[in-house]
Amino acid sequence: MLGFVAVPTSEHRAGVRRVLSNWLPFLFYAFFAAAIPATMIALSFILPGRPVSRTRQRMLPFESGVSEGAPSRDRRFTISFYLTAILFILFDIEIVFLYPLAVQLEALGWFGIGEFLTFVAILGVAYVYVWRKGALNWQ
Secondary structure (H helix, E strand, O other): OOOOOOOOOHHHHHHHHHHHHHHHHHHHHHHHHHHHHHHHHHHHHHOOOOOOOOOHHHHOOOOOOOOOOOOOOOOOOOHHHHHHHHHHHHHHHHHHHHHHHHHOHHHHHHHHHHHHHHHHHHHHHHHHHHHHHOOOOOO
């Protein structure tokens, strides 16, 4: 039985080049997305900034703020910690919604601009409401 050997044509090679040129930015992004964390991890082992020995002070858990010793059962956190965290999450998530809209704003035309301005106006009203309620005051 005779075998069939496909000879690549110029159209085939042009198609392969076109696919590779479309994927090239993603390959660069994937390379940098893997290289940056790998470099940071490698450098943290190569260039340690502190002594490696285990001391009693280094083994204590760390929390933000000034530590006054072990927490007691009756000590409670103020609501400001939780309120600040929730407000950060709420106002930070809006970036997820604004980014695709900003990318496609030209394609959406005036409808997109109207939606964008409506969304930003709702965020502005929410921000003013939170500000007037005193949620941003740290006491």
